[in-house]
Amino acid sequence: MDGVDSWQKSLPIAYFQREVAGFNPMNGNGDGGNHEEDEHALISLDAILPDDLLEKVLSFLPIASIIRSSFVCKRWYESVHSGRWSWTKMLPQKPWYFMFNCGGDAVSGYAYDPSLRKWYSFDFPCIEQSNWLTSSSGGLVCAMDNEDRSRVFVCNPITRDWKRLRDAPGGRFPDYSALAVSVDRRTHVYTVAVAKCKQVPQDYYQWDFSIHVYESATRSWTTPFAQVLVGWRGSDECVICDGVLYYLIYSTGVLRNMEQRHCLVIYDLAGQPSSRTSLMQMVIPVPCSLTCGRLMNQGGKLVMVGGIGKPDRPGIIKGIGIWVLLENKEWREVARMPQKFFQGFGEFDDVFASSGAGDVIYIQSFGSPALLTYDMSQKLWKWSAKSPVIKRFPLQLFTGFCFEPRLEVAS
Amino acid sequence: MAKMIKLVSGDGAEFEVEEEVAFQSKIIKDIVADADDVIPLPTVSSKVLIQVIEYCRKHAAVNSFPLSPSSSAAAAASSSSSISYSKPVSDPALRAWDNEFVKLNNSSLFDIVIAANYLDIEELVDLVLETVADRIKGKQAQEIRRQFNIENDFTPEEEEALRRENSWAFQNN
Numbered sequence: 001m002d003g004v005d006s007w008q009k010s011l012p013i014a015y016f017q018r019e020v021a022g023f024n025p026m027n028g029n030g031d032g033g034n035h036e037e038d039e040h041a042l043i044s045l046d047a048i049l050p051d052d053l054l055e056k057v058l059s060f061l062p063i064a065s066i067i068r069s070s071f072v073c074k075r076w077y078e079s080v081h082s083g084r085w086s087w088t089k090m091l092p093q094k095p096w097y098f099m100f101n102c103g104g105d106a107v108s109g110y111a112y113d114p115s116l117r118k119w120y121s122f123d124f125p126c127i128e129q130s131n132w133l134t135s136s137s138g139g140l141v142c143a144m145d146n147e148d149r150s151r152v153f154v155c156n157p158i159t160r161d162w163k164r165l166r167d168a169p170g171g172r173f174p175d176y177s178a179l180a181v182s183v184d185r186r187t188h189v190y191t192v193a194v195a196k197c198k199q200v201p202q203d204y205y206q207w208d209f210s211i212h213v214y215e216s217a218t219r220s221w222t223t224p225f226a227q228v229l230v231g232w233r234g235s236d237e238c239v240i241c242d243g244v245l246y247y248l249i250y251s252t253g254v255l256r257n258m259e260q261r262h263c264l265v266i267y268d269l270a271g272q273p274s275s276r277t278s279l280m281q282m283v284i285p286v287p288c289s290l291t292c293g294r295l296m297n298q299g300g301k302l303v304m305v306g307g308i309g310k311p312d313r314p315g316i317i318k319g320i321g322i323w324v325l326l327e328n329k330e331w332r333e334v335a336r337m338p339q340k341f342f343q344g345f346g347e348f349d350d351v352f353a354s355s356g357a358g359d360v361i362y363i364q365s366f367g368s369p370a371l372l373t374y375d376m377s378q379k380l381w382k383w384s385a386k387s388p389v390i391k392r393f394p395l396q397l398f399t400g401f402c403f404e405p406r407l408e409v410a411s
Numbered sequence: 412m413a414k415m416i417k418l419v420s421g422d423g424a425e426f427e428v429e430e431e432v433a434f435q436s437k438i439i440k441d442i443v444a445d446a447d448d449v450i451p452l453p454t455v456s457s458k459v460l461i462q463v464i465e466y467c468r469k470h471a472a473v474n475s476f477p478l479s480p481s482s483s484a485a486a487a488a489s490s491s492s493s494i495s496y497s498k499p500v501s502d503p504a505l506r507a508w509d510n511e512f513v514k515l516n517n518s519s520l521f522d523i524v525i526a527a528n529y530l531d532i533e534e535l536v537d538l539v540l541e542t543v544a545d546r547i548k549g550k551q552a553q554e555i556r557r558q559f560n561i562e563n564d565f566t567p568e569e570e571e572a573l574r575r576e577n578s579w580a581f582q583n584n
Contacts, residue, residue, distance in 0.1 A: 046561040048521045053528060053540060060544035067580045071552035071573050074564050111579065116549055120579035160576055 046075065054079050062115030063093050063158065063405040080407070090407070095357035097371060098122060098157070099364065099389055099400035102130050109400070110388055111157075112371060114360065117385040126153040126162045130399065133236060135192075136357070137297065138183030139406025142192055144168070149177045152192065152214070154411040157403055163411040169221050170196040170210045176233060178247060182240035182297070188409050190216045193245050193269065197234025205252050207233045209279065211245065213269060224272045227279055232263075239295040241302045243270045246325075248293050249283070262286045262293060264304075266329070287331035291317045291350035298356055298376060301325070303334075305354040305361060317350045322361065322374065335374060337363070341381055345370055355402040366397045417449045418464070420457040428464055435467035436530035455526045462519075463526055466512060466535050473505050513542040517559060551583060 049057075058066050058079060070080035093115070100109025107130050111122035126143060127134070133144040139158070145151035150172045155162030174196040183190040192214040200206040210226040231252055238247040247265040263283045267273070273282065286293060291307035302325040307317040320337040342348060345365040353364045361374040362384075369389035373382050389398060416433040418426045433450075434440045442450055452460065513520065520539050527535040547555055556563055565573070574581055 046559055048525065050528075053524060053536070056536075057540045057543050057547070060541050061548055064580060065544075065548050065550070067577055068550065068552050069547060069555065071565075071570070071577075071580075072555050072563070073561050076561075077565075120582055122579045 046073065051079065055082075059090050061091075062113070063407070064113050064116055064118070064120075066090075066407065067158070092358060093405050094360050095362075095402040095404045097355075097362045097364075097384070097400055097402045098124070099369060099371065099387060099398060100130055101389070102366070102397035102399050107132075112384050112387070113405075114373065114384065119385065119388050121388075122157075124155065124157060125160050126155050126164070133177060133179040134401045135179045135181045135239070136355075136401060136403040137181045137190070137240070138185050138188075139404050139409035140181060140183050140190060140411060141401075141403050142179060142181035144177065144179045144194070148172045149174060149194075149196065152179070152194070154181065154190070154192070154216075156406070156409055156411060158405045158407060159410070161410050165192065165214055166219065166221060168194050168212055168214070169223055170194065170212050171198060174198040175207075176235060178234060178236050178238035180238045180240045180245060182243075183409060191240065191269065192216075193238065193240055195234055195238055195245070195247050197229070199233070200228065205231050207252075209234060211267060224269075225267065225275055225279075227275050229279060232280070235262075237293060237295050239297050239302065240269065241297040242300050244268050244302075246295055246302050248286075248295065260285055260289065262290055264325075284329050287321075287323050287333065291315065292352070294352075294354035296354070296356040296361065298324075298361070299358055303356065303361070303376075304331075305356075305363060307348075307350055307352065309350065315350050317348055320348075320352075320363065322376075334376065335379065335381075337372075337374075338381060341372055341383075344383070345372070353399045353401070355400075357402055357404050360402075362400070362402050364398065364400055366399060367391075369398050371400075415448075416443060418460060419449065419451045420460045421453045421455055422457055424457040424460075426457075426460060426464060428468070429471070432464065432467045432471045435470055435535075436532050438529070438531045452526075452530075454529060456522070459519075459522045459526045462523055463530065463532070463535070467532065469508060469512075470505070470534065473502060509538055513538060517543070517546070551581070 054076070058069055061069065066080055070077045096114070097112040098109060099112065100107055107127045108121070108123035110119045112119050124141070124143075129146065131146045133146060135142045139156055141155055141157055143153045143155070150167040150169070152165045152168050153162060154165060176197040178195040180193045181190055194212045196210050196212070198208045200208055207229040208226075209229045210223055212221050212223050214221050229249070232249045233252050235248045235250055238245060240246075245267040247267065248262055249265055251261050251263075263285050265279060266282050266284060286304070286306065288306075289309050289311040291309040293304050293306045296303050296305070304323050304325070306321055306323065308319045308321050309315070309317055319342060321333055322335040323331040323333050326332055345368050347367055348365050349367060352366060355362055359375055359377040361376065363372045363374070364370070369387040369391060371384040371387055373384055374380070375382070414430040415427045416430055416439065418428060418433065418439075420426070430443070433443070439450055455463070515523075520542060524536055524539040527539065546558060550558070555561070
């Protein structure tokens with residue numbers, strides 16, 4: 001056909017859409033934004049899009065929208081649950097924060113979705129009481145019964161899939177227990193570490209300390225480390241980062257007037273130093289005098305959110321800081337909570353809840369349902385959308401933890 | 412004068428475009444490498460082909476360095492930066508142009524992405540699919556069905572089971 005050459009480049013598109021009989025004569029509307037459905041479409045547009053393109057569309061969505069897409073029709077459901085999802089395919093998801101009341105028997109509360117800035121009424125499949133210990137990594141949440149610390153569960157809060165692990169060794173009623181889980185994003189194999197600490201009977205300053213490790217590949221526990229600590233006791237704070245267990249321990253203050261209340265144990269899970277090595281040879285100091293410290297794995301780096309206290313009055317919190325542990329085992333302060341946010345919580349106890357994943361850190365005061373986020377890459381402090389959790393009486397306490405919402409990981 | 416490639420749409424219309432514009436399509440680039448300058452595209456209508464050409468023309472103009480195939484020996488010989496066809500659009504003016512380009516109804520968008528997928532124009536495929544994703548984001552299933560004219564083939568029992576297992580996702584707030 002002659003004449004269709006360089007001149008056609010200079011004419012507007014609409015000209016051709018009137019002239020040319022295209023395959024979709026009804027849909028010649030190319031001018032102006034139009035997000036409404038085309039009322040004249042006789043066929044389902046879903047029939048046109050092949051599977052791989054449909055999956056690609058879904059991979060651009062925040063997880064709440066992926067889940068809702070699975071309700072659209074059976075084909076979309078298959079696409080979402082096809083098992084073809086992998087970490088690399090799905091966009092990294094900002095972690096959600098699950099907030100609930102302390103003291104309730106059933107654990108239900110609200111989950112905050114920062115991608116859509118919405119709160120959803122949410123419950124967890126296996127957490128029975130609000131005082132259970134929790135740890136999360138790569139889409140899984142691990143929980144330990146506070147009354148019987150041999151009972152450990154792992155679940156995926158989004159798919160609701162859960163499993164109770166074989167009983168953890170080390171006794172059911174230690175004085176202090178800490179829990180950490182770590183998921184390998186590629187293989188979905190996970191490791192759970194439990195640190196238990198129990199006062200030696202009739203000896204105030206000796207503590208029986210043990211580390212127990214569960215591997216999902218073998219479904220079994222080992223106890224690579226057991227030792228008596230003198231002058232120090234365990235806490236409920238630990239995290240696994242890149243195969244290393246980081247664990248906060250407290251000075252019992254009995255032996256002498258110690259400079260620091262806390263220090264950090266660095267235990268290499270892969271290296272498995274023997275019990276003959278003193279735990280105190282694996283410690284580093286914390287960056288300053290702390291009222292409390294919360295440990296988290298932010299993209300493979302160890303991060304601590306700490307309440308900054310005065311050395312002589314450790315119960316008084318004057319601020320909150322965020323530190324990263326560098327490769328040379330030194331701390332670098334990356335952020336300090338601005339006063340206006342610190343005051344925005346109202347009264348701040350010396351202890352508070354804080355957890356994070358990826359670039360996002362959440363901070364919550366136990367006395368208030370307000371939730372603050374810090375984005376490490378943008379260096380931005382921001383309140384979450386207002387939480388629907390209501391404080392009904394003055395002494396009511398709230399707590400929470402964060403988890404990454406993922407589809408592809410199973411317990 | 413730039414080398415011209417002739418594209419022939421499914422309904423027989425012929426479009427001559429500069430080589431660098433046509434080469435936004437990896438498929439066309441491969442065919443032309445086999446020394447074939449007239450490329451029939453039987454599955455692409457004129458209407459859609461015009462829109463795709465418009466996109467390619469705009470994006471070729473922005474990447475106005477001499478093009479070098481990303482994986483051939485010519486890339487080593489070329490002194491200028493090699494252009495990757497799938498790099499994300501960082502130029503804000505181009506991004507604004509893209510946003511205007513995709514202000515189309517769903518039917519047109521789907522036609523374009525099918526053609527872009529067939530022609531292997533990765534940036535255009537991603538652009539349209541992201542636009543579709545934006546139209547899904549934040550919506551409940553019923554709204555998504557209405558938007559894209561999709562039939563609900565779940566039985567009431569199946570829907571009830573979904574609702575029970577994922578009650579949080581059904582909340583509208």
